[in-house]
Amino acid sequence: MTKVAPSILASDFAKLGEEIKDVENGGADYIHIDVMDGHFVPNITIGPLIVDSIRPITDLPLDVHLMIENPDQYIEAFAKAGSDIITVHQEACPHLHRTIQLIKSYGVKAGVVINPATPAELIRPILKDVDLVLLMTVNPGFGGQSFIHSVVPKISQIDKWRKEEGLTFEIEVDGGVKAQTARLCTEAGADVLVAGSAIFNQEDRKEAIDAIRQ
Ligand SMILES: O=C(CO)[C@@H](O)[C@H](O)COP(=O)(O)O
Ligand SMILES: [Co+2]
Known part of the structure; x- marks a missing residue:
């Protein structure tokens, strides 16, 4: 079943704990x-302090999307704050393999992100x-x-390589996802929206999550 990952960027930060509980219940x-x-x-x-505050209030995996320069400098802090998945941008990592290994060295799942204009070929080796x-x-x-x-053909391309190479990573899509666009992504091979x-x-957050999942 398709997974849904609410981005707290759109939540009310004055009641972040309640907002997270609401989507968890949804x-x-x-x-x-x-x-x-x-x-x-x-x-x-937000920084690692907020991740640390969120950690005790939910058992859901914390999927931390780093849109920062020099992510290597902050990976330890985000890992120790309780991240379950840390994703780094290919565009921000001149030594991408090293950065991915650094994330994994903390026992955290490692992900790579690419921007809309970045070709999928650039992440094929990783x-x-x-x-x-x-x-x-x-x-x-x-x-x-x-x-x-x-971007939709890139989802299909990554899914094709995943099958051909017998790999098991998840494909996540981020940005402008609503019920209508969600379907395009899952049909192309996305697992997490x-x-x-x-x-x-x-x-009604449950209704919104259900609409995206379907
Ligand atoms: O990483 C980002 C934006 O940079 C996203 O995670 C957005 O926060 C998604 O927001 P919507 O497009 O769904 O409103
Ligand atoms: Co994001």
Whole structure:
């Protein structure tokens, strides 16, 4: 079954604990946490302290999406704060293999992310080393943007390589995912759908999660 990962970027930070419980009760599979540094992306969001505060309030896996320059410098802090999955951008990692091994050295699952304009071929050599591939369907930095349809063939391409090479990593899609666009992603081979505004902007989070999953 397709997994749904609500992105807390679209939640009300003044009541973050309640917001997380609400999506957990609504059937969320992961909690997606968007970390932005004001350099790799124009926006600034949250750091390891917040991950540490969230950790005791949910048993759901914390899926930490690092949109930061020099992620190696912060991986230890995010791992020790209780992340279950840490994803790093190919575009931010000149030594991607080393960074993926660094994440794994803390016993955390490692994922690689690519932006909409980055070719899938650039992550092909690392596929056998990762637990998750995240394909951005918006340019990272903000919630509430429109889904970029030209990314869909990349989902199919990654899924094709996964089958051909007998690999088991999950394929996650992030940005502009709503009920309509969710279907395009799952049909192309996505296993995990991140959604921020399509979940947190709705009053009934269970209904919103179900609509995306279906
Ligand atoms: O990583 C990002 C944005 O950079 C995402 O995780 C967004 O937070 C998704 O928000 P919506 O597009 O679903 O509103
Ligand atoms: Co994200």
